[in-house]
Amino acid sequence: MSDRFFVALGTSSQVPTRRRNHNGYLVRWNAHGFLFDPGEGTQRQMTTFGLAASEVTHIFITHFHGDHCLGLPGIIQRLSLDGARHEVKVYFPASGQKYFDNLLNASIFHNRAHIKPVPITEGGVIERGEGLVIEAYPLEHGVDTYGFRFVEPDKVTMVPERLKAHGLRGPQIGELKRNGFLETEQGRINLADVSVGGSGQSFAFVMDTRVCDNAVRLAQGVDVLICESTYQDSETEDAYQNYHLTARQAAGIAAKAGAAQLVLTHFSQRYHDLTPFETQAREVHPEVVAVQDGQRVAFPKMKRAIEG
Known part of the structure; x- marks a missing residue:
């Protein structure tokens, strides 16, 4: 198993179904655990799929609609209960500060977790380490929403x-x-x-948005694009009115940006069969997977330059 992989903890949108939990996604990146948009039940989903809350080093909240954040109190309290000693940064739109504060203090518990809130006020680089640069840019949704981009510098x-x-x-x-x-x-x-050189890996997380320039910007040249695809072609107008994407539109973003692989998620509860999502998206972009809860997607191996 690669030490870099994506896990879909929940793939439903506003309403969970019998087979799909609310949002929740984790990317394991070596020693880092990047948790995205923990909806209700994320703590249990992690246990079900063999992941520990103590693996989480960063949490990214794209926006404060309930299906993207109501699992945050459980995750924070579990980090505290498990006695996690490391700092956990939580990135979120600054305009949602009061919602973050409410979630952080949602109930009585002995708070031992080392949580560092990092409100995002504008697009750009939000974290720069030796081995990874993290960027955030606003998306086009009904409330303040950010997408995220992760780029590993090329290796020499x-x-x-x-x-x-x-x-x-x-x-x-x-x-x-x-x-x-x-x-x-x-x-x-x-x-x-x-x-000799090798291309660093990269991925992007784009959730809850219409088609917009920043979605393409986030996905530019990445190895893996994790993207919402709430609707199928038959609901294209609904997608626009509700600030969401169809599978075909998500594939269009991936194709325009030159993303290598497209991972579709965040499906409306009206759909039971995910096959049409992949079918419609593949008419635009060849490498597509519509993920189920618990499904893992490994990152490709780093590409090495050929020695001259």
């Missing part, structure tokens, strides 16, 4: 044989990494002359 691996052939060692290698080139008595040595 030094080739010892090439370094030796150029007589490079110690501080020279560090300077070459920092600047991308090194001037020597023999001439300029470029980083590409002594290294």
Whole structure:
């Protein structure tokens, strides 16, 4: 099993069904657990599908409609009950601060969790670590809503044989990494002359929106796009009126953005068979999966450049 994968904890939209829970999604990214839009029952869904609340390091709330946030109190209280010692950042639209405060203090409990609220006030980079850049941009919904984009920088691996052939060692290698080139008595040595590269992985989370420029921006070139597809083609007008997407529209975003794989979720309770979602989306984008509760999707292996 890859150490980077997506798990659908719940795939229904406003109303849960007998087979589909309210929203809830987790992306395992090495040591990080990114939890998105925990709706009612998310704590139980995690237990059902073999995941622990203590795995969660970040929580992302796209907006404060109930099906995207009413499971937050249970998750926070479970983190406290389990004695999780690490800090958990919770990102959410700043305009929903009062709703976050209400959810955080929804009932009596011994609060030992290390929760760090991070209200989002505008689009852009919201977190930058050594191995990952996280961005958020507003989407077109009936209330303030943000989508999220996660990008791992491209990797550079030094080739010892090439370094030796150029007589490079110690501080020279560090300077070459920092600047991308090194001037020597023999001439300029470029980083590409002594290294091989690999494309970092990326994914985007787009939930509850009409078709809009920022949805494409978030999905630009990602390996995996996790996207709402509340409706099928027959309800295209309903999708527009309710600020949502059809499966075909979600596929259009993926195709325009050049996303490699499209993961569809957030299905209206009116639908029992998910096959038409995949069928309609594949007419626009070839790599599509409409996920069921509990389904896992592994991230592709990192692509390495071919040595010259």
